Amino acid sequence: MSDGSHQKKSEIARERASHLVLPNVVAVDAMGGDHAPVEIIKGALEAAPLLKGRLVLVGDEATIRSHLPATIPPNIDIVHASEAVGMDEKPLEAFRKKKNSSIMVGVNLVENGEAGAFVSAGNTGACSSTSLLVWRQIPGIHRPAIASFMPNKHDGFLLLDAGASPDVDPEHLVEFAVMGRAYAERVLGRKNPKVHLLNIGEEPGKGNAFAKQAFTLLEKYEWFKGNIEGKDIFHSECDVVVCDAFVGNIVLKSAEGVAELIIDLIRKEVPESKLKRILYWPVKKVTGPLRKKMDYAEVGGSPLLGLNGITIICHGRSNAKAIRNAILVAERAIQSNLVNSIREAAH
Numbered sequence: 001m002s003d004g005s006h007q008k009k010s011e012i013a014r015e016r017a018s019h020l021v022l023p024n025v026v027a028v029d030a031m032g033g034d035h036a037p038v039e040i041i042k043g044a045l046e047a048a049p050l051l052k053g054r055l056v057l058v059g060d061e062a063t064i065r066s067h068l069p070a071t072i073p074p075n076i077d078i079v080h081a082s083e084a085v086g087m088d089e090k091p092l093e094a095f096r097k098k099k100n101s102s103i104m105v106g107v108n109l110v111e112n113g114e115a116g117a118f119v120s121a122g123n124t125g126a127c128s129s130t131s132l133l134v135w136r137q138i139p140g141i142h143r144p145a146i147a148s149f150m151p152n153k154h155d156g157f158l159l160l161d162a163g164a165s166p167d168v169d170p171e172h173l174v175e176f177a178v179m180g181r182a183y184a185e186r187v188l189g190r191k192n193p194k195v196h197l198l199n200i201g202e203e204p205g206k207g208n209a210f211a212k213q214a215f216t217l218l219e220k221y222e223w224f225k226g227n228i229e230g231k232d233i234f235h236s237e238c239d240v241v242v243c244d245a246f247v248g249n250i251v252l253k254s255a256e257g258v259a260e261l262i263i264d265l266i267r268k269e270v271p272e273s274k275l276k277r278i279l280y281w282p283v284k285k286v287t288g289p290l291r292k293k294m295d296y297a298e299v300g301g302s303p304l305l306g307l308n309g310i311t312i313i314c315h316g317r318s319n320a321k322a323i324r325n326a327i328l329v330a331e332r333a334i335q336s337n338l339v340n341s342i343r344e345a346a347h
Contacts, residue, residue, distance in 0.1 A: 022116035022310075022339070024053025026330045027109045031059035031084035031102040032122020034317045040121065041067045043323025048073035050324075051331055056115060058106040059084065081105040084122075087316060091125035095133060103127055107134050110309045116334035119301060119326050121314035128164050128304055128313070135309040138339070140346030143172045144306035145245070146313060147183055148252055149299045154237045158184055159198075161245040162252045164304060170214040173197070173242045177218060178345045179305040180240035186336035187303075187329070193239035195221075196228035198247060203227070210244075218242075300325025303333060310338060 028044050030037045037059060044055055045068075054075040057064050061080040081102040085094040094101060103122055107130050109115040120127045132144055145161035158180045165172065177195040184193035197215055199207045204215060206227055218224040225238075230251065233241055243251070300322050301314035312330045314322055 022334050022337070023113065024331065024334055025109075025115040025117075026051070026053070026055045026327050026334070027079070027106040027115040027118045028055055028057055028323070028327060029059065029102045029106050029118070029120035029122050029127075030057040030064050031081070032120045032127075033314065034087070034121075035319060036121065037063055037067055039318065039320045040323050042320035043318075044076065044327065045069075045073065046320060046324040047327040048076050050328060051075060053116075053331060053334070055327060056106075056109065058109070059102040079105060079109065085126045087123050089123060089126065091123065091129040094123065094126045095130050101126075103130050104134075107131055107309070107311070111135060117310035117312060117330035119312045119314065119323070119330050121301075121316055121318040121323065121326075124163065124313055124316070127311055131304055131307055131309060131311045135307045137306055138308055138343050138346055141175050141179065141306040141342070143168050143175065144304055145176045145179060146248075146302050147180055147305050148248075148302040149188075150233070150252070150255060152234045152236075152238070157233065157238045158188075158240045159233070159248055159251060160240070160242060160305070162248040162302060163245050166244060166246040166249075168244050170210055170217055173214045173244070174217050174221075175306070175346070176242045177221070177224070177240060179342050180242065181223065182341040182345045183303060183305060183333075183338065184239050186338050186341050187332050190239050192223065194225045195223055195240045195242060196225055196233075196238050198230065198233070198241050198243040198251070199227035200229065201227060202229060202232075214242075298325065300327070300329050303329070303338075305342065308339060310334065 030040050033040060044057055048055060056077045056079050058079050059081050061078050064078055081100055083098045083101040085098060085101045085103050103120060103126050106118045110118050111134050143165040146164045147158045147160040148162035149156055150159050160176050160180050181193045184190040197218055199211050228236060228238060228241060301312040304311040304313055310330060310333045312326045314326045
């Protein structure tokens with residue numbers, strides 16, 4: 001089949017799929033991540049009883065079965081994939097050479113209508129590029145974006161792009177805003193979510209040429225609430241904050257580093273003596289909820305938005321708790337008809 005015929009066939013399939021309800025099935029990359037397959041499988045087992053639908057573990061079947069108990073939840077299936085993509089492999093090389101990788105097989109399950117979403121803690125670049133090349137962008141969306149949920153003094157916010165598209169035009173930030181609003185509304189339950197532009201100052205006219213042009217494009221929309229500084233995203237009430245992936249990923253990684261530093265500093269101040277530790281019990285009541293808010297595993301994973309399918313990208317070091325929560329996020333995205341919501345918003 002020629003490339004043109006294949007593309008035409010895919011376009012027809014996607015047009016047909018846009019009018020259908022996605023299957024409530026979550027495909028999980030059992031071989032991706034620093035702690036795969038043990039933590040991935042454990043997380044899937046924890047998620048299974050909480051799901052309304054099914055989940056599919058994708059990877060080497062013999063390896064997966066060796067880590068499963070004798071009796072597994074009835075809503076778990078296994079789909080064999082003979083290859084795995086390493087965390088340090090180049091994304092496009094993996095796409096071209098590993099046609100039976102757990103990432104490729106999982107993405108194809110969604111493409112073929114056998115799953116509604118794909119979850120992976122594996123190679124982020126490979127997950128993103130494979131999803132993009134197989135599913136393609138939603139009409140009206142030119143760049144995909146990773147939407148990471150971040151905590152703040154209020155109910156938290158979505159930061160996008162957090163890593164998918166570092167080289168973008170100001171127009172693409174409008175697309176990020178549209179996608180972020182659809183996710184915030186459908187999956188997070190926010191009513192009429194507001195959008196801010198990450199910038200070096202609140203006033204209009206602040207920032208470099210890119211930020212100024214993005215502001216001009218965004219201010220045409222009633223849901224745009226202006227610029228917001230890096231320090232204020234953690235203090236002000238906001239729903240969606242947009243920026244390019246280069247800036248967004250630095251913000252995300254810096255926030256993770258500071259959160260871990262705070263927890264480590266608190267932990268070091270607690271004395272080793274059991275008797276002295278009693279004095280710290282009141283502090284523990286305060287730091288316990290704080291630690292939970294800053295724990296990436298509570299969120300689980302971040303959606304890759306803008307494509308004709310749902311991919312939830314997890315941290316490479318994800319534990320079972322993170323995988324469980326990522327699977328639950330994936331099911332909410334399926335049930336909320338997220339892809340069609342973005343399609344409608346993009347027109």
